[in-house]
Amino acid sequence: MSTTAFKSYIEENQDRFLEELFDLLRIPSVSTDSKFQQDVRRTADFVKERLLEAKVDKAEIVETEGYPIVYAEKMVDPSKPTVLVYGHYDVQPADPYELWKSPPFEPEVRDGKIYARGASDDKGQMYMHVKALETMIVNDALPCNVKFMIEGEEEVGSSHLAGFVKDNREKLQADVVLISDTGIIDNENPSITIGLRGLSYMEVEVTGPRIDLHSGMFGGTVANPVNVLCRMIASLHDEQGRVTIPGFYDKVAELSDEERSEINRAPQDDEKYKQELGVKALAGEDGYTTMERIGIRPTLDVNGIWGGYTGEGAKTVLPSKAYAKISMRLVPNQHPDEIDELFTKHFESIAPDTVQVKVTPHHGGEPAVVPTDSPAIEAAKKAFQDAWGKEPFLTREGGSIPIVSLFQKELGIDSLLMGFGLDEDAIHSPNESYGVFNFLKGIETISLFYQHFAKV
Amino acid sequence: MSTTAFKSYIEENQDRFLEELFDLLRIPSVSTDSKFQQDVRRTADFVKERLLEAKVDKAEIVETEGYPIVYAEKMVDPSKPTVLVYGHYDVQPADPYELWKSPPFEPEVRDGKIYARGASDDKGQMYMHVKALETMIVNDALPCNVKFMIEGEEEVGSSHLAGFVKDNREKLQADVVLISDTGIIDNENPSITIGLRGLSYMEVEVTGPRIDLHSGMFGGTVANPVNVLCRMIASLHDEQGRVTIPGFYDKVAELSDEERSEINRAPQDDEKYKQELGVKALAGEDGYTTMERIGIRPTLDVNGIWGGYTGEGAKTVLPSKAYAKISMRLVPNQHPDEIDELFTKHFESIAPDTVQVKVTPHHGGEPAVVPTDSPAIEAAKKAFQDAWGKEPFLTREGGSIPIVSLFQKELGIDSLLMGFGLDEDAIHSPNESYGVFNFLKGIETISLFYQHFAKV
Numbered sequence: 001m002s003t004t005a006f007k008s009y010i011e012e013n014q015d016r017f018l019e020e021l022f023d024l025l026r027i028p029s030v031s032t033d034s035k036f037q038q039d040v041r042r043t044a045d046f047v048k049e050r051l052l053e054a055k056v057d058k059a060e061i062v063e064t065e066g067y068p069i070v071y072a073e074k075m076v077d078p079s080k081p082t083v084l085v086y087g088h089y090d091v092q093p094a095d096p097y098e099l100w101k102s103p104p105f106e107p108e109v110r111d112g113k114i115y116a117r118g119a120s121d122d123k124g125q126m127y128m129h130v131k132a133l134e135t136m137i138v139n140d141a142l143p144c145n146v147k148f149m150i151e152g153e154e155e156v157g158s159s160h161l162a163g164f165v166k167d168n169r170e171k172l173q174a175d176v177v178l179i180s181d182t183g184i185i186d187n188e189n190p191s192i193t194i195g196l197r198g199l200s201y202m203e204v205e206v207t208g209p210r211i212d213l214h215s216g217m218f219g220g221t222v223a224n225p226v227n228v229l230c231r232m233i234a235s236l237h238d239e240q241g242r243v244t245i246p247g248f249y250d251k252v253a254e255l256s257d258e259e260r261s262e263i264n265r266a267p268q269d270d271e272k273y274k275q276e277l278g279v280k281a282l283a284g285e286d287g288y289t290t291m292e293r294i295g296i297r298p299t300l301d302v303n304g305i306w307g308g309y310t311g312e313g314a315k316t317v318l319p320s321k322a323y324a325k326i327s328m329r330l331v332p333n334q335h336p337d338e339i340d341e342l343f344t345k346h347f348e349s350i351a352p353d354t355v356q357v358k359v360t361p362h363h364g365g366e367p368a369v370v371p372t373d374s375p376a377i378e379a380a381k382k383a384f385q386d387a388w389g390k391e392p393f394l395t396r397e398g399g400s401i402p403i404v405s406l407f408q409k410e411l412g413i414d415s416l417l418m419g420f421g422l423d424e425d426a427i428h429s430p431n432e433s434y435g436v437f438n439f440l441k442g443i444e445t446i447s448l449f450y451q452h453f454a455k456v
Numbered sequence: 457m458s459t460t461a462f463k464s465y466i467e468e469n470q471d472r473f474l475e476e477l478f479d480l481l482r483i484p485s486v487s488t489d490s491k492f493q494q495d496v497r498r499t500a501d502f503v504k505e506r507l508l509e510a511k512v513d514k515a516e517i518v519e520t521e522g523y524p525i526v527y528a529e530k531m532v533d534p535s536k537p538t539v540l541v542y543g544h545y546d547v548q549p550a551d552p553y554e555l556w557k558s559p560p561f562e563p564e565v566r567d568g569k570i571y572a573r574g575a576s577d578d579k580g581q582m583y584m585h586v587k588a589l590e591t592m593i594v595n596d597a598l599p600c601n602v603k604f605m606i607e608g609e610e611e612v613g614s615s616h617l618a619g620f621v622k623d624n625r626e627k628l629q630a631d632v633v634l635i636s637d638t639g640i641i642d643n644e645n646p647s648i649t650i651g652l653r654g655l656s657y658m659e660v661e662v663t664g665p666r667i668d669l670h671s672g673m674f675g676g677t678v679a680n681p682v683n684v685l686c687r688m689i690a691s692l693h694d695e696q697g698r699v700t701i702p703g704f705y706d707k708v709a710e711l712s713d714e715e716r717s718e719i720n721r722a723p724q725d726d727e728k729y730k731q732e733l734g735v736k737a738l739a740g741e742d743g744y745t746t747m748e749r750i751g752i753r754p755t756l757d758v759n760g761i762w763g764g765y766t767g768e769g770a771k772t773v774l775p776s777k778a779y780a781k782i783s784m785r786l787v788p789n790q791h792p793d794e795i796d797e798l799f800t801k802h803f804e805s806i807a808p809d810t811v812q813v814k815v816t817p818h819h820g821g822e823p824a825v826v827p828t829d830s831p832a833i834e835a836a837k838k839a840f841q842d843a844w845g846k847e848p849f850l851t852r853e854g855g856s857i858p859i860v861s862l863f864q865k866e867l868g869i870d871s872l873l874m875g876f877g878l879d880e881d882a883i884h885s886p887n888e889s890y891g892v893f894n895f896l897k898g899i900e901t902i903s904l905f906y907q908h909f910a911k912v
Contacts, residue, residue, distance in 0.1 A: 032767070032768060032769035032770065032771065033767065033769070092771060093765070093767060093771055095765075095767065099667075099668075155771075156769060156770070157770070183673075197672060199672070199772070201770045201772070209734055209735055210734025210735075211882060211885050211887070212555075212884065212885040212886065213733070213882075213884075213885060214855060214883050214884040214885070215759055215783060215785070215884075216653060216655070216853070216854045216856050217639075217750070217853065217879065218750070218854065219750075219755040219783075219785050220741065220749040220750060220753055220754075220755035220785065220854065221729075221738055221739070221740050221746050221749045221750055221854075222735055222738055222739055222740075223735070223737075223738075223739035224758060226689075226757075226758035226760075226761050227692075227693065227757065227758050229686070230686040230689040230690045230758070230761070231686075231689075231690040231693075233686040233687075234683075234686045234687040234689075234690035235690075236683075237683065237687075273677075277665040277669070277674070278666030278667075279665055279666075279678055280809050280810070280812075281679075281808075281809045281810045282677055282678055282679075283677070283678055283679035284677050285676065290677050293676040293677045294673070294674070294675075294676060294677055297676055299671075300683075301671045301675045301676075301682075301683065301774055302682035302683050302763075302764060302775075303671055303764050303765055303770070303771060303772060303773050303774070304682075304763065304764035304765040304766045304771070304773070305682050305686070305763050305764060305766070305778065306761065306762045306763075306766040307758075307760065307762075308759050308761060308781070309549070309551075309759055309781060310760045310761070310779070311489065311549060311551065312488060312489055312490070313488035313489070313612060314613070314657045314759070314783070314818035314819060315548060315611075316657070316759060316783060316855075316856075316884060317759050317760070317884050317885070318759070319758075324682075325764070325765060325766075325770065327675075327770070327772055329671070329672055329675050352737075353736050353737045354736070354738070355735075356736075362769070397673065398672045398673050398674065398675060398676065398677075399670060399673050423673065426667060426668075427673070428668065428671075428771065428772060428773050429667050429669060429773070430667065430668065
């Protein structure tokens with residue numbers, strides 16, 4: 001099948017492709033919130049049905065103790081290479097709802113972008129694979145074997161994926177895991193991700209007095225847990241923007257000058273970046289560029305904080321409790337379990353005796369780097385060259401896809417991180433979007449990848 | 457009328473008195489939250505009706521631009537002294553509701569305590585005055601003139617009381633303002649409050665990036681407003697527990713050794729205090745006792761903080777905004793307007809250029825001290841002696857009743873702070889309560905006060 005032929009097929013069917021994606025986006029598959037439980041399950045069924053329609057050999061719902069995994073396969077010839085597509089059908093919570101210009105679960109196209117929760121992360125990106133596969137199969141052009149493994153718990157730490165992978169090592173055998181859950185630099189500068197940060201995510205609870213008190217009657221005599229929590233959080237960074245937890249940097253892989261200059265080769269305009277983010281100044285660890293701060297340096301961020309009265313008006317309460325969700329992005333060779341432990345030990349040690357603290361780790365994830373000399377990277381480079389007319393940059397992203405290290409460890413397979421998102425997609429934020437261009441170009445690039453990968 | 461006679465009247469009618477109070481407590485008159493608007497107004501009507509039933513000469517609802525003021529009077533003889541009773545019929549918000557053992561607006565007596573929002577602050581205490589007046593009038597024993605001024609905006613800064621007072625200087629003329637919105641040390645150690653702290657209450661908003669971001673994709677390159685807010689809040693105290701805002705202590709009245717030892721004469725058991733609060737250690741400004749920290753030293757407390765994701769599970773957001781409600785308790789001669797300004801200037805000055813801050817003052821209140829050699833204090837001491845068999849301590853409380861300085865300024869009248877609450881009442885907290893003993897003993901003490909005050 002010629003490049004032109006399946007480009008035409010994508011063009012001719014683009015309206016239907018988008019309509020199907022919209023149907024997928026309409027289901028609020030928020031895995032972190034149990035009230036969406038039925039919706040998450042419905043989404044798995046939806047994905048399975050669309051895969052069957054794409055004429056795979058088989059597609060099945062595999063139950064886990066959490067949300068099910070959708071597995072499908074299309075085997076064309078055992079002697080040909082096999083691609084294992086990974087994606088997820090669950091999405092982040094959509095709140096705060098009031099900041100969305102159109103409702104998060106009613107997809108809408110404005111200025112060439114699809115607005116909806118999950119538009120980019122990861123329904124839009126995952127669905128490109130379903131449509132690329134359909135394109136190849138319908139046009140009788142699929143040159144290799146394809147397996148799909150689409151989970152529903154990525155946003156809650158992929159709790160049951162490891163078990164599934166361990167139980168199905170044979171079934172999942174492949175030459176590469178293909179994942180579209182990352183981004184490109186921009187539509188003029190396509191790129192392939194070769195590194196991802198890991199994650200350690202903690203929840204802390206600081207208790208002062210056993211009940212909420214009147215801040216007038218008691219203020220000044222007893223520790224206020226919010227003030228204490230603020231002081232503790234403030235102490236987690238030094239003046240150079242470094243994390244102060246003892247041992248935090250011990251295992252951080254230091255890169256060679258050559259590697260650092262490769263990272264800084266990617267176009268990055270700090271002025272434009274500031275403008276896009278709406279800030280007067282950037283921040284971060286002294287001595288590193290923006291690309292390095294994202295790609296190769298670990299961080300610590302508060303993802304949420306709450307305590308006391310947060311409603312309208314003024315309430316003079318001295319709260320009993322204060323809470324925060326604090327996460328750390330990890331780089332090779334930091335390990336989430338070790339960082340969880342270092343954090344817990346340190347956080348408990350800095351608590352004054354006027355309060356009690358409780359530290360609970362949420363899911364973590366390993367950082368990952370993928371080899372840059374693999375057949376998959378070679379095929380991907382060619383696919384980008386064909387579809388975009390440019391060789392892609394090789395970049396390190398700041399986000400986490402913890403399952404990349406799982407696949408390396410359990411299946412012995414490297415991943416190819418070929419995502420088509422943009423920074424402006426606002427994933428995990430209100431008004432998440434995904435470019436119609438990126439969706440269709442992604443389908444094209446993936447299809448081309450199959451052709452090249454079968455040959456290398 | 458003999459002491460015994462009206463003691464009997466109170467005893468005979470106590471069930472009805474309590475039932476009426478329960479009806480009052482059932483109306484959720486939360487003035488800080490506009491959704492309770494109709495309930496707040498209904499409460500004013502309720503108070504007016506009960507005053508009419510107590511056979512005052514007149515009782516009226518006086519409209520303001522906010523919630524109305526209930527005014528009533530019973531004039532027995534223009535040549536006799538006049539007492540102006542002040543109280544409030546509005547209450548604090550009841551959230552978090554889930555921490556209440558019984559619903560906040562369904563009063564319930566357990567172990568001799570009435571549990572409900574407003575049970576102590578101030579419906580229970582205010583209603584003692586309605587019932588004390590009824591007791592005196594019904595028994596034809598009222599020896600002086602009594603006026604009532606009960607407002608519905610105390611918990612939102614008494615926004616329209618000043619206007620009412622200025623417009624009604626003549627009508628409100630009296631020899632003393634009698635207020636029961638404070639407490640006693642405990643039921644073995646009755647006390648009269650002679651000092652109150654003032655209040656400056658600020659809301660701050662810190663903005664980092666213009667939208668919520670993915671903490672992986674952006675973490676480490678841009679300031680996180682929660683981390684910045686924590687750092688700013690942490691810097692507001694030094695290691696000695698002193699507030700670091702420049703000029704904050706400039707006007708603080710330093711007390712003589714004699715005054716300090718008078719304050720420390722009141723029984724205060726730090727061990728018991730810690731136990732009651734459920735803390736291992738107390739906190740506060742170095743160099744001062746607990747009684748001094750409450751009574752004569754200013755403070756800064758976070759009353760509420762929020763930002764980012766605060767729901768169930770883990771969301772990897774780098775928030776756009778973080779907020780806090782921060783209040784300062786003031787002592788003589790600090791002024792809320794000046795402190796608002798000092799705070800605002802300082803808070804803006806410590807903001808790094810990676811964020812934008814907005815500071816908004818809520819209502820404030822002046823600190824107050826009342827003279828200890830007035831006829832009212834003399835009469836109150838005698839009333840306590842009769843009712844409790846003990847001379848009351850003279851104490852300074854940590855809370856604020858901003859209107860005390862208003863009455864001094866606009867009417868030239870000092871206030872007598874004769875409240876009967878206990879620390880354990882948990883006002884402004886879940887499970888607020890008021891002792892049945894305190895309610896009834898309060899009615900008795902107030903009635904005795906009228907008798908003594910008419911004579912001094």
